[in-house]
Amino acid sequence: MPKLSRRSLWEVTLGGGGERWIADRHGTIVLDRLRSGSSLAVTARDLRGSSVLIRSERQLPTILAAIELDGIARRILLCPPDLAPDHLPGIAADAGVDVVLSDGSLPPVDLGRSVRSVECSSEVTCRSLVGFERGTATEWVLFTSGTTGRPKMIAHTLHSLTGPLDDGLAVATDAVWSTFYDVRRYGGLQILLRALIGGASMVVSDAAEPVSDFLVRAGASGVTHISGTPSHWRRVLMSPAASRMAPAYVRLSGEVADQAILDHLHAAYPDANVAHAFASTEAGVAFDVRDGLAGFPASLIGAPDAKAEMRVQDGTLRIRSSRMAVHGLAAQTRDLRDDSGFIDTGDMVELRGDRYYFVGRREGVINVGGQKIYPEEVEAVINLHPDVQVSRVRARSNPITGAVVAAEVVLRTDIAGDAAAFAAIREAILTHCRASLAAHKVPVSISQVASLAIAASGKLVRAHA
Amino acid sequence: MSVRAIILQQIDIVAAQQHKILKPLSDDLHLIDSGLDSLCLAILVANLDDELGLDPFGTGDDVPIPVTVGDLITLYENAEA
Numbered sequence: 001m002p003k004l005s006r007r008s009l010w011e012v013t014l015g016g017g018g019e020r021w022i023a024d025r026h027g028t029i030v031l032d033r034l035r036s037g038s039s040l041a042v043t044a045r046d047l048r049g050s051s052v053l054i055r056s057e058r059q060l061p062t063i064l065a066a067i068e069l070d071g072i073a074r075r076i077l078l079c080p081p082d083l084a085p086d087h088l089p090g091i092a093a094d095a096g097v098d099v100v101l102s103d104g105s106l107p108p109v110d111l112g113r114s115v116r117s118v119e120c121s122s123e124v125t126c127r128s129l130v131g132f133e134r135g136t137a138t139e140w141v142l143f144t145s146g147t148t149g150r151p152k153m154i155a156h157t158l159h160s161l162t163g164p165l166d167d168g169l170a171v172a173t174d175a176v177w178s179t180f181y182d183v184r185r186y187g188g189l190q191i192l193l194r195a196l197i198g199g200a201s202m203v204v205s206d207a208a209e210p211v212s213d214f215l216v217r218a219g220a221s222g223v224t225h226i227s228g229t230p231s232h233w234r235r236v237l238m239s240p241a242a243s244r245m246a247p248a249y250v251r252l253s254g255e256v257a258d259q260a261i262l263d264h265l266h267a268a269y270p271d272a273n274v275a276h277a278f279a280s281t282e283a284g285v286a287f288d289v290r291d292g293l294a295g296f297p298a299s300l301i302g303a304p305d306a307k308a309e310m311r312v313q314d315g316t317l318r319i320r321s322s323r324m325a326v327h328g329l330a331a332q333t334r335d336l337r338d339d340s341g342f343i344d345t346g347d348m349v350e351l352r353g354d355r356y357y358f359v360g361r362r363e364g365v366i367n368v369g370g371q372k373i374y375p376e377e378v379e380a381v382i383n384l385h386p387d388v389q390v391s392r393v394r395a396r397s398n399p400i401t402g403a404v405v406a407a408e409v410v411l412r413t414d415i416a417g418d419a420a421a422f423a424a425i426r427e428a429i430l431t432h433c434r435a436s437l438a439a440h441k442v443p444v445s446i447s448q449v450a451s452l453a454i455a456a457s458g459k460l461v462r463a464h465a
Numbered sequence: 466m467s468v469r470a471i472i473l474q475q476i477d478i479v480a481a482q483q484h485k486i487l488k489p490l491s492d493d494l495h496l497i498d499s500g501l502d503s504l505c506l507a508i509l510v511a512n513l514d515d516e517l518g519l520d521p522f523g524t525g526d527d528v529p530i531p532v533t534v535g536d537l538i539t540l541y542e543n544a545e546a
Contacts, residue, residue: 368504368507369503369504369507396511397523398507398510398511399510399522399523399528400503400506400507400510401503401504401507404507404508404511406511434482439483439504440504444507444508444511444512445511445512445515
């Protein structure tokens with residue numbers, strides 16, 4: 001992976017050879033076209049030093065604008081499509097937004113007279129921005145996928161974003177990357193930057209596109225490297241079109257990758273390397289695990305030569321590295337780091353043997369009579385049943401212990417309608433849970449559901465009390 | 466099956482699942498002495514909600530805390546009425 005050494009993303013992207021492209025559901029753009037044209041209806045001079053908010057439903061206009069503006073704008077804000085317009089005035093004020101780039105696909109928002117509106121596009125039909133100096137250390141602002149309130153703004157630099165890419169993963173320049181993430185989220189942006197900096201091409205997903213259609217498109221485009229959350233991947237495995245692509249590299253991040261999903265992906269894509277990575281918007285990518293096993297080797301904790309230092313304190317994983325976000329924007333965000341420079345990820349880990357396992361999010365804890373349970377540790381056991389596609393564990397209120405554990409499961413489609421089969425599966429799951437979990441962690445009830453919702457962030461929707 | 470019979474059956478089921486040794490059940494047996502711990506009682510209440518569709522504790526009224534097995538049965542019988 002070539003080093004960036006203060007070159008702008010535009011220079012790095014167009015520096016290599018080969019016909020490279022980015023495709024979405026609606027079309028393909030050959031990156032070389034940015035040499036002779038622009039997707040922005042404005043001159044670079046007008047945007048120099050500006051704080052630019054990029055807002056489009058499709059990802060392609062945002063991708064092109066970000067490539068063009070890195071090194072020119074002071075700050076670019078990558079708005080995910082589900083960002084509520086109500087938050088925009090506050091965001092614009094906190095981030096000192098001067099310009100809103102929009103492709104007209106989302107309803108316009110009036111941010112006052114001091115904020116200019118400029119058109120961006122998925123087409124490269126405007127006058128080129130070539131020849132403008134791209135020496136500014138542009139700040140890249142991402143939004144965290146919080147469930148309530150205004151999303152936090154997390155500021156990175158191209159340097160902090162690309163730090164994790166130097167991880168020894170050998171990728172040929174004719175690779176075709178893809179991701180189920182939106183590129184305006186940390187996990188998706190990582191993949192976009194891998195493609196752009198590594199000289200590869202990319203297939204962009206679309207939230208409105210049926211999974212099977214996307215898989216067919218990814219297969220037809222020759223996708224070789226693809227990432228998503230375990231929830232994304234469970235949906236893939238439920239699709240009859242899963243076999244329509246044949247990736248060489250399958251990556252999971254954003255949620256706990258349990259042994260069942262790793263095993264299922266190995267079985268579905270026997271020729272692929274299956275890796276799971278730990279990353280968060282604030283802390284960056286800390287590590288990836290390539291041995292096909294859930295959890296990570298305990299030797300990673302406190303390893304002195306690691307690019308991201310890790311430690312465990314009060315049960316949660318803490319990370320310190322140069323890949324961390326530079327800072328949060330605005331008064332709403334306290335400094336992300338503690339006194340010694342570590343970020344608390346809020347992800348609970350547990351040491352078993354010589355490996356650490358993720359047990360869940362701190363805020364997701366279920367309290368059964370004072371005993372703590374993380375939904376993910378119970379789901380990991382339930383998911384081991386071969387007929388279970390996906391499960392969700394939640395708190396069910398209870399007058400005696402405050403809460404008990406309840407589970408919902410989605411069964412394989414071919415047996416989903418069979419009530420007798422469900423009764424047997426339910427008993428088998430409970431037997432297995434009783435054998436491998438403490439009594440208070442065993443679900444009191446298991447119900448069958450047709451599907452479980454996945455949020456725009458790619459993660460299972462959970463209602464935290 | 467009557468509410469009483471279902472409750473007594475569920476007490477047996479929960480105790481067996483949780484490997485608890487039950488005292489012989491009678492109406493004046495104190496729940497606290499029955500062999501069921503608080504997790505067992507929590508599971509019992511959840512199971513009865515599923516089996517009977519009754520949650521006498523969730524009504525928002527001032528629900529008396531059942532002390533004996535008989536109190537518990539009465540609570541559910543009243544909730545059904």
